[in-house]
Amino acid sequence: MRTLAAVLFAVAALAARDAAALTEVTGFGSNPGNLKMFKYVPAGLPANAPLVVALHGCAQSAAAYDAETGWQMLADRWQFALLLPQQQSANNATSCFNFFESGDMQRGQGEPLSIKQMIDRMRTDHGSDAARVYVTGLSAGGAMTEVLLATYPDAFAGGAIVAGIPYGCGTGTTAAFNCMSPGVDLTPAQWGAKVRAASSWTGPWPIVSIWHGDADTTVRPVNATESLQQWTDVHGIDQTPDVQDTFAGYPHKVYNDANGVARVETVLITGMGHGTPVDPGTGPTQCGTAGAYILDVNICSSWYIGRFWGLDNTDGTPPQVALTAPANGAAVSGSIALIATASDNAGVSRVEFLVDGALLASDAAAPYAATWNSSAASNGSHELRARAFDAAGNTATSAPVAVTVSGGIVDTTPPIVSLVFPADGATLSGSVTLAAQASDDVGVTDVVFLLDGNVLGTGNRAGAAGPWTLDWNTTSASAGGHAIGVRASDASGNVATGANALVTITQNVAALDERYSNRDGNGDYFDNAGWSGDFVADAANATAGPGASQSSYGAASSGTGCSVGTKTKYLTRSVTFGASPRLSYARKLDLKANANASYSAYFRVKVNATTVDERVVTYAAYADTAWQRRENIDLAAFANQTATLRFEVGATANVCLEAWARANVDDVLIANADRDVDTTPPAVDLTAPANGATVSGSVDLVASASDANGVTKVEFYANGGLIGVDTAAPFVYTWNTSGLAAGSYALLAKAYDPAGNAGSDGDTTVNVGGGGAATSLVFDNEDANDGYVKANADGSGAAVGTLEASSGLALGRGVDGKFNRAVLSFDTTALPDGATITGAVLTVAWRSASGNPWNDPAGNTLVVDVNGGCYGGCAIEAADYGAATGASAASTIARFTSGTQNSAAFGAPGLAAINRAGRTQLRLRFAQNPAATNYVWIDKGATAKLKVEYVP
Structure with missing residues (x-):
């Protein structure tokens, strides 16, 4: 296995780059594959958002793969959750997913089951949409992507294989080598049969995107052709492309089904070797950071894959659905037909039928129907519903239908x-x-x-x-x-x-206790699984521990054989820190860099990218004659985080004389210092809506929360089910009630602090739907009355901007040092005079930008002022810059760098300011003036839209 892993993709270990820290999750199931689970969830991500599973290659980590492929940036932009399984070296010497092992390529076993359990955990914790789960991976991760698509096709809507091999190509080391190079040639039917035999699933099948470099000598490009044959056969389509064009100059082919829907696509990167294609930069289609096997070839594969999956879809309108049979209150027995009607502005993708909240069946085409064998249910009352989905993942659930079953079973069997x-x-x-x-x-x-x-x-x-x-x-x-x-x-x-x-x-457990004595008995010299790098075991030890106590030794050498420059060796692992972590360890160093002033040698201890301890020599030498103890190094900056601990030696030479850095490391202990344990929960109050209120459409749930050590998140619940999470004050979740059955709903807000204490407020009950069904109207911005105004920081010297026709509407600080605000105008007279406005959202389109005004200063926000009527004359004028407004900062717009962006739902003052008898004007501005030139241009005219929900 070690030999295979070393040759298989030969991926050098990657260090995590600058990106938001991933969160490790434990206790997600039986975990038969012994994998680790990491996740990234954008702040304020609503329930029912998509989920992307990303699988690293050999010798990579979840954090490194996340940092370099651009998926985290896209998660923030397109609002989806990110799941990153991580292999452990105890399972595979160089952390490859075991796609070729019999126990790890079958449904219900090994690594595939572990990843399925992670997906289920994401659905529980974050309400991820089960119908929009996608998986992708590089190399061994790409091959495991094929395994997951084949063994759990019911769990994935789509997949993307980057430099992978077809499912079922072979079992065992020899077969894996043969699959990689020269490859295995089977007919499409033979390949397809392997997928169909992997589960009892009969469709619909996941859509598949296949990427490969035509100069890949590690995993031969023929594997892309064989994967294409496999998945086109599974979809029942031929291998003749229906579309042939280019992505960023690279050949792109699409294979459609009989209805003209793309089911498989291929992208061949000419001249590229083995790796994931990226295109570093800040452009709307750029992403990634070049590194080992993360290749800058001027195309961001993650962006194109996400677009193929439909993650950039901005459709926010849910379908309409009703369960038409059986009738409410019916008495039923035996097999009965469940029938539903459903419609959507962009098309219904499927309708699910639920019995007592559990999925019974799904139908992808009208007429939507399912058969329920009620004789297998217990006698008594049962609730039936239909749930409709559109292509953008919007969902709606029908009103419940209650039926009484007779002739069913009397259940006496306990769980x-x-x-x-x-x-x-x-x-x-x-x-x-x-x-x-x-x-x-x-x-x-x-x-x-x-x-x-x-x-x-x-x-x-x-x-x-x-x-x-x-x-x-x-x-x-x-x-x-x-x-x-x-x-x-x-x-x-x-x-x-x-x-x-x-x-x-106990609340004072060591986060890590490593004596390099093989205390876990798995045959290597580590006490704890998860270490990786190129340090080796050494017989010397600082303190004799249990068993064959040793130390870990790393030696970097430069200048030998005239090989100059900086040479490094490292040892690393992931650690989950407690509330007050302290690092202690023993070391013995030998650093030599005394040839000339350009020579240096170092030993460093890092947590993520931060050096927490080091010894460096330049034009000098240093050697310990005995073990040195380094005690209680403060790691409080990483409290309650999962981060990467790294020991590293490095030597730099510029001529043909050796410089070296040698280090023995032993007795690594990361413990929490004794201190009072925080057991006090946060104080939380659900402040809106009011207890007893009647709500419909979209309504903001608002909570205030406080804690001596800070509040990490607030969760919002309706009738005991988690519906949303907010991680930053003000704590708000916009609850769309339009798809809910009318009736009483109990609301609860639960707040958490860094120690995990939770406080809750559950004394609010509201009535949903009491005012009738919500209706919505969409208003186009009036090109004749929109524009932008620029002024000095104090509002003086205001003037109408003159570049609207060519560039659009400006926001932020321009190159002239002026601060820009945009005004949009909507004729909202179509709203009924007596209507109760329950929700509003503004949609704007990005045109271009310079810099990032959302980060100048950090946390800056784009806010929306709402005015019932025109600010002055309805056409744009200089006085609009500082004119009084009906509702100040009634909404916000998150950062976006392409396409369209929706605002947050308007707050109550903004809804009250909308004019039913004339125009409503919106003024967009940054809450704080940028200190430097940072601005964004948005489209003028009808591209900007105001959607208003109301109850007649």
Whole structure:
């Protein structure tokens, strides 16, 4: 395996670049593949957003792959969640996904099941849309992408294979080599049969994008052709392209189905070797950072893949759906037909049928119907619904239909339930996620977690098969031994209890204790799995530990054989830090760089990109005669984060004389300093809407929250279900009630602090739909009355901008030092006089920009003032710059660098300012004046649109 991994893609290890830190998630299921789970979720991401799964290549990490491929930037821009599984060196010596191992290429086993469990966890924690889950990967990650698409086609809407090989090409090391080069040639039918045999799924199948360099000598380009044959056969289409054009000058082909819908595409990067194509820069289609096997070839593959999947779709209108049969209140028995009608402005992609909230069946074409065998259900009342999806992922759910089943079953069989996390004997601290698996012959209704026999809380379900999870802050329990239990119930009241796990609670657990003694017994010299790099085991040790105690040794040499420049060696691993981390370790150094003034040698300890300890010599030498102890290095800057710890040596020479940096490292301990444990939950108050209010359309849920150590997030719940999360004050979530059944809804806001303590406010109940169904109108901006005005920082010297016809409308600070504001004008007289306005959103289109006014100063926001009527005369004039407005900063617009962007939902003052009897004008401005030249141009005229929701 080591030999295969070394040759297979030969990817050098990558260091994570500047990007927002990923969050590690534990307790996501049984994890038979022993993978790690990392995620990135943009701030304020709404529920039902898409999810992209990105798989790194050999010797890469999740953080490095995320930082260099541009997916995180696109997640912020297009609003989707990002899941990054990470291989561990204990599974594969150079961290390749095991796409060729029999136990890791089948449904329900190994690494594919681990990744499916991660997806289910994302759905539970963030409400990710199950119908818009996509997967992509490079090299070994590309091959594992094929495995996932084949074994779990029901879990993915699409995939993208970058320098990968077809599914089922071969099993074992020899076959893997042969697949890579020269490749395996099968017929399309033979390839397609391998995918169809991997699961019982019969379609619809995921759409597939295939990328490969034609100069790839590691994984031969013939693999792209074989993958094309595999997936076109699965889709039942031929191998003749329906579209042939270019992306950034590279050949692009599209293969459509009988309805003209693209199902497979290929992009061949001429002249490119083995890697992921990127195009570093700030342009609208640019992304990525060049690195080892991340190749700057002037095309951002991630952007084009995301567009192929439809992630850039800005359609925000949900479908309309109704369940027309059976009738509400009907008595049913045996097999009955469920029938629904659905429509959408852009087309309905599918309709799902739900029985008691669980998915029964899906229909992708009208007439939408499913058959329900009610005799397999328990006698009594059941709730039926239909749920419609459009191509943009918008959803709507029908009003419920209640039916009474007779001739069904009398259920006396209890569920089966078992605790997945924690394991028996585990030591716990801080916030953890409890997890359990539960099943029942009819259906599990709830799973309750227990502490010493007392209820801790009810779990949330991740998908139809679990796991059920509950976030628990262990600081609420006393230190010492405790029993964690789990209890499951079904709809008939049958109850089962799983075996307890006996655990120890302590709040001063070492984040890392590494003596290099093979304490975990897996055959390498590390006590803990997860280390990677090119340090090696050395017999010397600072303190004799258990077993074959050693140290880790790294030696970098420059100038030998006239090979000059900076040479490095490193040892690294991911660490999850506690609330007050301190690093202690032992080292023994030998640094020689005394040939001339250009020579240097160093030893450094880094956390992410920050050096926390070092020894450097220039035109000098240094050597320890004994082990040196480095004690209690403060790592508070990384508290409660998952980050990368790195030991590194480097030597620099400029002539043919050797410089070296040699280091032994031992007794690495990262512990939390003793301190009072934070057990105080945040204070939280759900301030809007008011208790007893009647709401419809889109309504803002607003909460205030405070804590001595800060608030990390506020979650919003309706009738016990998580509907949204906000991670920064003001804590707001816009709740779209238009697809909900009329009735009473209990609202709750839950706030968390850095220690994981949670406080909640659940004393608000609202009535949805009491004012009738919401209706919406979309108004076009009037080109004759829009424009932009520039002025000095104090508002003096205002003048109408003159570049509207050629450039659009300016916002921010221009090259002339003036500050620009734009005015849009909408004739809103079509709104009924007596209507209750329940929601409004502004859409604007990007034209060009210079710099980033959203970051000057940091956290700057583009705000929208709303005025019921014209600011002066309705045509643009200089006085509009500072004119009084009906509602100041009634909405905000997030940063965008291409396409269109929707504002946040207008607040109550903005809705009240909309004019039903004339024009409504909106003034766009940055909340703070940029200090330097930073501005953006947006389109004038009808491209800007104001959507208003109202109840007649």
